[in-house]
Amino acid sequence: MTSSPSEPSGLRERKKARTRAAIQRHALRLFREQGYSATTVDQIAAAAEISPSTFFRYFPTKEATVLYDPFDPVLIAATLAQPAELSPLAALRATVDIIREQVSGEEWERERQRQLLVFREPELRSAVMDQFAEGIDLLAGMAAERTGRAADDFEVRNWAGAVVGVIMAAFLGAAADPDVDTLVVLDRAVAHLEAGLPL
Template structure:
């Protein structure tokens, strides 16, 4: 593990601890940095904002690439669903406890709903762009991307407040709802 990745992990751990102790709104970036033993400037080298600790998603490029690889004869929504499944199957299992902790803070903090929406806009745009690269009309691409992201966000926030240990089951449930009930 590199020094940068250790610092990143320490900042994430410190943020989650402080959000649990004080709440998201009462926790500052400076407090997170201090808890992690780094400067506030170092915090902002790793995260663009305090909310980025919780909502940044490293999977956007993987999903977009997987969507772009889908057969052109697939309808836009079917291509996105297949692309999400392919991307999910290709990534190493994330630290489920960390993901749940991050999403639980988001689900329980009304002030974070805007940050989630902004982050989701970037994900939807990456998916929409991948669909357009397959000659999908722009309006259809935006609708398919937005529907998928909306379903995934709802399922993941619901999962975060539940007891199911399987993150994949939340993703699969959202995709099954989009397909009308089946894989």
């Protein structure tokens, strides 16, 4: 999808985001209906009414349509916007309500279906582990900005690793129950970490 030179960059970015979301939406629907392995890039492109070459401008692989998480930027921006007196963990927990307000029920259900697919498909489950490693960098950057410390500070990275660990454990548990509210599980996981992980 090309834009005219006079088209504002903000509009171009919004159009790209809408196209990316549409491709992912059609991909997730086809994966549910046909199964992940049985669905091809050509089928996804046809469902989204784009060419396969356009598909590859947005996603390098079929796998990437599932691994793309549109909520990470929302989560980080909402966490950074929390009052400065909140600890990084408290700020992270406060974002759950913001996500509930900003994300429609339909969007969140699609995200829940994406998460279930990721953790149920062995091929995707191994790939998402790399994303959790990237999540440590993302959270360390957020914590560094909130605390004034360096993102590569030993304690900052340990904190980020602990958050990613409890989130991963929570998501793996939630994947076993299709009726669970993932946001509730996420909040419980972070609250448990905030309490020092008592057993």
